[in-house]
Amino acid sequence: MKLSCYEKISSGADLxxxxxxxxxxxxxxxxxxxxxxxxxxxxxxITTYNLDSYDRRLAFK
Incomplete structure (x- = not known):
């Protein structure tokens, strides 16, 4: 199984x-x-989203 870049970095392996x-x-x-x-x-x-994508004004309409 191939490791992702994140898994390699966190395990200390070289890229x-x-x-x-x-x-x-x-x-x-x-x-x-x-x-x-x-x-x-x-x-x-679970998920990712852009930091500036949330608009509090739209969330409570």
């Missing part, structure tokens, strides 16, 4: 150049969007 470039691209996209909220429980990803 090759292509994996590092993929991580850099993903992080640049996150910065461009203003951040990302990650919802997880017990190390299980």
């Amino acid at each position: 090759d150049v292509k994996e590092i470039q993929t991580v850099i691209k993903t992080l640049k996209n996150i910065l461009k969007k203003g951040g990302v909220v990650v919802v997880s429980e017990n190390d299980t990803l």
